[in-house]
Amino acid sequence: MIRLLLFGAVMLVGSIGAFFLYIPFLSVASVVVILLGLALTFVIGARVGGTQVVRLHLIELRARRLRRKRNSPSVANAPADE
Numbered sequence: 001m002i003r004l005l006l007f008g009a010v011m012l013v014g015s016i017g018a019f020f021l022y023i024p025f026l027s028v029a030s031v032v033v034i035l036l037g038l039a040l041t042f043v044i045g046a047r048v049g050g051t052q053v054v055r056l057h058l059i060e061l062r063a064r065r066l067r068r069k070r071n072s073p074s075v076a077n078a079p080a081d082e
Contacts, residue, residue, distance in 0.1 A: 009042055 020031040
């Protein structure tokens with residue numbers, strides 16, 4: 001899955017770069033700067049999205065623990081044996 005995502009990103013950046021190089025008034029240096037900006041934006045977005053997934057997973061684990069703790073019978077609420 002990660003390889004497919006990376007391949008898609010490389011193809012997108014490559015096609016955008018080819019389009020920008022087709023425009024005659026843009027120099028190669030400006031195309032390189034634009035593509036580096038796009039790649040950097042992609043990397044930052046992937047990193048932030050990855051940390052968000054981890055954060056949501058940790059929140060879900062905490063909620064499960066709290067639910068388990070709340071639903072488990074405690075000693076104080078157990079009926080007394082006679």
